[in-house]
Amino acid sequence: GEDVEQSLFLSVREGDSSVINCTYTDSSSTYLYWYKQEPGAGLQLLTYIFSNMDMKQDQRLTVLLNKKDKHLSLRIADTQTGDSAIYFCAESMGNRDDKIIFGKGTRLHILP
Amino acid sequence: EAGVAQSPRYKIIEKRQSVAFWCNPISGHATLYWYQQILGQGPKLLIQFQNNGVVDDSQLPKDRFSAERLKGVDSTLKIQPAKLEDSAVYLCASSLSGQGAGGYTFGSGTRLTVV
Numbered sequence: 001g002e003d004v005e006q007s008l009f010l011s012v013r014e015g016d017s018s019v020i021n022c023t024y025t026d027s028s029s030t031y032l033y034w035y036k037q038e039p040g041a042g043l044q045l046l047t048y049i050f051s052n053m054d055m056k057q058d059q060r061l062t063v064l065l066n067k068k069d070k071h072l073s074l075r076i077a078d079t080q081t082g083d084s085a086i087y088f089c090a091e092s093m094g095n096r097d098d099k100i101i102f103g104k105g106t107r108l109h110i111l112p
Numbered sequence: 113e114a115g116v117a118q119s120p121r122y123k124i125i126e127k128r129q130s131v132a133f134w135c136n137p138i139s140g141h142a143t144l145y146w147y148q149q150i151l152g153q154g155p156k157l158l159i160q161f162q163n164n165g166v167v168d169d170s171q172l173p174k175d176r177f178s179a180e181r182l183k184g185v186d187s188t189l190k191i192q193p194a195k196l197e198d199s200a201v202y203l204c205a206s207s208l209s210g211q212g213a214g215g216y217t218f219g220s221g222t223r224l225t226v227v
Binding site: 004041042043044045088090098099100101102103104105 | 143145152153154155156157160168203205207216218219220221
């Protein structure tokens, strides 16, 4: 079945790195995503990784994928107050039936 | 490029009343999705349209929820009658011909409170 699990809360000091972890169950997932949701706002796609990759870097963001363990992580370097939000891990098949399955989200809190 | 437009932004109704939400996707996007996001949870797909046809409505509570996309562009989602547990944010998204990754754009959502 399809299921995405992630921890609910993470507190990080400003300037440190944040690492948000996620596990998924569907080994046939083609794409894995990280979305950001700020209070009262819609979902913003941060980054995504294709299942045949094991790492993707985009400025302060690094995504690591361990397909064997079905583990996905998002590292945010030099965490800023503007990074405070809920981060959703998600997966999809990436074909015509490409509904996205979301985790419950990790609330990232930035400590001064 | 204009984003996915949704209205209203907020709606408060009493249980057993009816409510309708509207979504205007990005121009040219053939695929349209309605998601329900209950507080503290991730979004859950309710229904997916490809043009004006339904691709997946397996998670739509059909006894009270209905959705249509008559001309393959705008879509409406209706709840009749509403229950307290329907309180949630209803998100509309669209994508180009089911391209998957990177192709989704979400609207800001309609926050429904049922009292």
